[in-house]
Amino acid sequence: MRFLHTADWHIGKKLHGYDLLEEQVDAFQQILAIAKNEEVDAIVVAGDLYDRSVPSVEAIEVFNQMIVEMNLQEKFPVLAISGNHDSSTRLETGGPWFVQSDFHLNTRLDQAFQPVEMGNTQFFLLPYFEPISARLFFDNEEIRTIEQAMQEVIKKMKEQFKPDMAHVLVSHFFVAGSEKSDSETKLMVGGLDTVPLSLLESFDYVALGHLHGKNALQAENARYSGSPLKFSLSEMNQKKGVWIVDTQPSETTFEFKELTPLRDVKQIEGGFKELTSQTFYDSINRENYLHIQLTDRAVIPNMMNQLRKIYPRVIGVERLFGREERQKQTETKKEVKTLAPVELVDQFFSEVTGESLTQQQQRWIEENLGAIHQAERGK
Amino acid sequence: MRFLHTADWHIGKKLHGYDLLEEQVDAFQQILAIAKNEEVDAIVVAGDLYDRSVPSVEAIEVFNQMIVEMNLQEKFPVLAISGNHDSSTRLETGGPWFVQSDFHLNTRLDQAFQPVEMGNTQFFLLPYFEPISARLFFDNEEIRTIEQAMQEVIKKMKEQFKPDMAHVLVSHFFVAGSEKSDSETKLMVGGLDTVPLSLLESFDYVALGHLHGKNALQAENARYSGSPLKFSLSEMNQKKGVWIVDTQPSETTFEFKELTPLRDVKQIEGGFKELTSQTFYDSINRENYLHIQLTDRAVIPNMMNQLRKIYPRVIGVERLFGREERQKQTETKKEVKTLAPVELVDQFFSEVTGESLTQQQQRWIEENLGAIHQAERGK
Structure with a gap:
């Protein structure tokens, strides 16, 4: 049998x-x-x-x-x-x-x-x-x-x-x-x-x-x-x-x-720029069900829509370095009251973008925060 | 064929x-x-x-x-x-x-x-x-x-x-x-x-x-x-x-x-007292699905529970004289403001019970409404 x-x-x-x-x-x-x-x-x-x-x-x-x-x-x-x-x-x-x-x-x-x-x-x-x-x-x-x-x-x-x-x-x-x-x-x-x-x-x-x-x-x-x-x-x-x-x-x-799947379940990893470049996406089977691991730390506006235009079957997007940042966030919340205004902005910026403020950016913030502070006092 | x-x-x-x-x-x-x-x-x-x-x-x-x-x-x-x-x-x-x-x-x-x-x-x-x-x-x-x-x-x-x-x-x-x-x-x-x-x-x-x-x-x-x-x-x-x-x-x-139904769909009509008397309910097949037409006008406390104890399959209860009363009610609403207090109570009583106040009941209401009125004034 x-x-x-x-x-x-x-x-x-x-x-x-x-x-x-x-x-x-x-x-x-x-x-x-x-x-x-x-x-x-x-x-x-x-x-x-x-x-x-x-x-x-x-x-x-x-x-x-x-x-x-x-x-x-x-x-x-x-x-x-x-x-x-x-x-x-x-x-x-x-x-x-x-x-x-x-x-x-x-x-x-x-x-x-x-x-x-x-x-x-x-x-x-x-x-x-x-x-x-x-x-x-x-x-x-x-x-x-x-x-x-x-x-x-x-x-x-x-x-x-x-x-x-x-x-x-x-x-x-x-x-x-x-x-x-x-x-x-x-x-x-x-x-x-x-x-x-x-x-x-x-x-x-x-x-x-x-x-x-x-x-x-x-x-x-x-x-x-x-x-x-x-x-x-x-x-x-x-x-x-x-x-x-x-x-x-x-x-x-x-x-x-x-069995050979009609559409496979796969994982791809890379930066947003790489994954959305034609050289990359022409090299893989875009019809598959894809789990995407992004290496970027920066905010990517309209990310899912952009990805789905290229990859019609995205089953998930994971920010590989997202978790680290979230831990930091929890830690900072405790300290918020003890931080100087410019430090607060710096921390917020790095949580969201994964990068630090440049010296020029820091200077600009200091100047403008100072101006706001004075305007408030003058009322 | x-x-x-x-x-x-x-x-x-x-x-x-x-x-x-x-x-x-x-x-x-x-x-x-x-x-x-x-x-x-x-x-x-x-x-x-x-x-x-x-x-x-x-x-x-x-x-x-x-x-x-x-x-x-x-x-x-x-x-x-x-x-x-x-x-x-x-x-x-x-x-x-x-x-x-x-x-x-x-x-x-x-x-x-x-x-x-x-x-x-x-x-x-x-x-x-x-x-x-x-x-x-x-x-x-x-x-x-x-x-x-x-x-x-x-x-x-x-x-x-x-x-x-x-x-x-x-x-x-x-x-x-x-x-x-x-x-x-x-x-x-x-x-x-x-x-x-x-x-x-x-x-x-x-x-x-x-x-x-x-x-x-x-x-x-x-x-x-x-x-x-x-x-x-x-x-x-x-x-x-x-x-x-x-x-x-x-x-x-x-x-x-x-075909002979195992349980039929039937309608029964009568006063609540009659329908809940053993002479009556022993004379019919209580196992049927029953639509009950009640001839009473008075409020019957706990009516459905009492009926269901006798008739296990009540599919509806209709108050045969309910509609008349509801029409009256609509008419009265317009007059409410022009009625004397005792008349108002009389009307409410008859709407709910289908009966009028006795002379004794009327007297009792007049006395007590008067007492309440005086108490209110004395405040």
């Missing part, structure tokens, strides 16, 4: 206000091309199909088209589960009809115990669930954490294990020891939402969703596929793609296939 | 804040029972499956269960369209899989021109649409109204007519000359949303949705099924049900089958 493992599509997600649907369709087309090239027997999607429990109409249109193409047109069997971002009930619509064409979309805990058998493999499709669901399903008041729930879940799954088949778990949670990036929603704090890797050892492969980096977990038999796209700056250096998994009689192997 | 015609389910609709899901499931079960008893070949649902474009999770759960039962379990072919209350895109999910089991759910105008053929009949499933959709679809800037759009739509449908078959149109709009009740949303004003009956004469039967009363339109070849439940007080006296339609070679016949 050879399958493609992907997850965390988050259809409808926006990146700092930018709609990603075009990128999502492009990544989907690449996934489909890989599935065809690799001649997989099925496509596994491990949760978070949508980004929100109530997706927009545009997101639904895109998703509907994707599943039609994948399952009805290209005839791939699909094994999918709902993630924490999906509304299980909303996603459930159509499910009982989907199975007629081998599109298995599990959204309820009770569905996880009826494995889907394909080739030499039993797939257990376990949707994202809260401990309360397991408490009710197992009628066990003791279950308070996902770890406790998973002990019962896996025990029950193993009752269905056929010894001559490979066993694959498709699930969507945080495996203890994994590394998070910025774009995953925190579910709970205090480790209540984590599952120890040791609990998963009975499976030949665990196709995970939830974390967006493929390297979030290094294990012999478990992998996050990661999201098909970079959803935050912290994922800037991640390689995005899918796993091609082979469950052979002797062992299970997996190989990563990279 | 024998089919059941229903429409305007409005799953998730509330009646004055009361959830109707239980009533909706009950009505659905009756519809299914009729379909079985009458041995129909298909069930037609002419739009407004949901009450809102974004239905609640509870409404989706109920609807999902209904369509599974109707189509997958009871194996009825289903011919359905989206109405103006449905989000066509949201409802579309699963559609391409539904057809595998003869569940045809059209949500887009372009789908209407591929008739579904069953037995001796061609069904044209025309979802609710706005003139703009027809303008784009026909690439015709002249189309501004539904009537203009329908001329083109029907012309195009007739190209598909097979002469030896019966032709049924399933649609969701306001046919000119129909009578509205209170629970239909007004779409537009000025008649832009109406279709003349004459346009529909090519069809053997037009299964309409949109208006909630089965008698809204009296025509030889067209019927509203009406909603399965009463959705407003104005529908109090309507009979709710479904049509059983036979498209025979010679002629098309239809017969109405009534």
Whole structure:
């Protein structure tokens, strides 16, 4: 059995206000091309199909088209589960009809115990669930954490294990020891939402969703596929793609296939003059989502508008030396009353521009402050 | 070809804040029972499956269960369209899989021109649409109204007519000359949303949705099924049900089958004392949705709470003689300045209680007003 493992599509997600649907369709087309090239027997999607429990109409249109193409047109069997971002009930619509064409979309805990058998493999499709669901399903008041729930879940799954088949778990949670990036929603704090890797050892492969980096977990038999796209700056250096998994009689192997983003998430650094010079911006892909680190200290009037004219997808501007200045500012506030007028102006000028007054400027200020002072007295 | 015609389910609709899901499931079960008893070949649902474009999770759960039962379990072919209350895109999910089991759910105008053929009949499933959709679809800037759009739509449908078959149109709009009740949303004003009956004469039967009363339109070849439940007080006296339609070679016949509401919408009238007496309330079905007409004129402290203790589903309380009093009030306001103090109190008392002051009460007021007046002077 050879399958493609992907997850965390988050259809409808926006990146700092930018709609990603075009990128999502492009990544989907690449996934489909890989599935065809690799001649997989099925496509596994491990949760978070949508980004929100109530997706927009545009997101639904895109998703509907994707599943039609994948399952009805290209005839791939699909094994999918709902993630924490999906509304299980909303996603459930159509499910009982989907199975007629081998599109298995599990959204309820009770569905996880009826494995889907394909080739030499039993797939257990376990949707994202809260401990309360397991408490009710197992009628066990003791279950308070996902770890406790998973002990019962896996025990029950193993009752269905056929010894001559490979066993694959498709699930969507945080495996203890994994590394998070910025774009995953925190579910709970205090480790209540984590599952120890040791609990998963009975499976030949665990196709995970939830974390967006493929390297979030290094294990012999478990992998996050990661999201098909970079959803935050912290994922800037991640390689995005899918796993091609082979469950052979002797062992299970997996190989990563990279996706090429339609528009990448990148960071550029430099002074405002440099970044807005044609020599510079002609040398990079301006269509990317860009986080800009500015080295300037001076005030730049109309900065964002100027940058956006050149770079249409700015996802953030950072002043590299801004923080230092802000610290200084806090310090000065205490001293303000003890400073001479010209010193105050000097400090204000350097906070705003990052530069000091020239001698000429200082002299001009002294003269004019003096004149104002006299005029006030003369009243 | 024998089919059941229903429409305007409005799953998730509330009646004055009361959830109707239980009533909706009950009505659905009756519809299914009729379909079985009458041995129909298909069930037609002419739009407004949901009450809102974004239905609640509870409404989706109920609807999902209904369509599974109707189509997958009871194996009825289903011919359905989206109405103006449905989000066509949201409802579309699963559609391409539904057809595998003869569940045809059209949500887009372009789908209407591929008739579904069953037995001796061609069904044209025309979802609710706005003139703009027809303008784009026909690439015709002249189309501004539904009537203009329908001329083109029907012309195009007739190209598909097979002469030896019966032709049924399933649609969701306001046919000119129909009578509205209170629970239909007004779409537009000025008649832009109406279709003349004459346009529909090519069809053997037009299964309409949109208006909630089965008698809204009296025509030889067209019927509203009406909603399965009463959705407003104005529908109090309507009979709710479904049509059983036979498209025979010679002629098309239809017969109405009534539904019995789990809880009815009723109006009761009487004095507060009577309505809260056990003799009275034991004689009626207190579980119904009740609009109460009170004949009292007096103030009744804590009235709603007292009524709701006896009648759990009060959808409105009307003071039958309230309006008269309010008119009087407006008249008095002009005279207030010219009235003696005791007259003012008398008027206020009668406005609030509906009764006049007794002689003893008048005397008491005069004495005390006098005392207050003297105390004021003595200050």
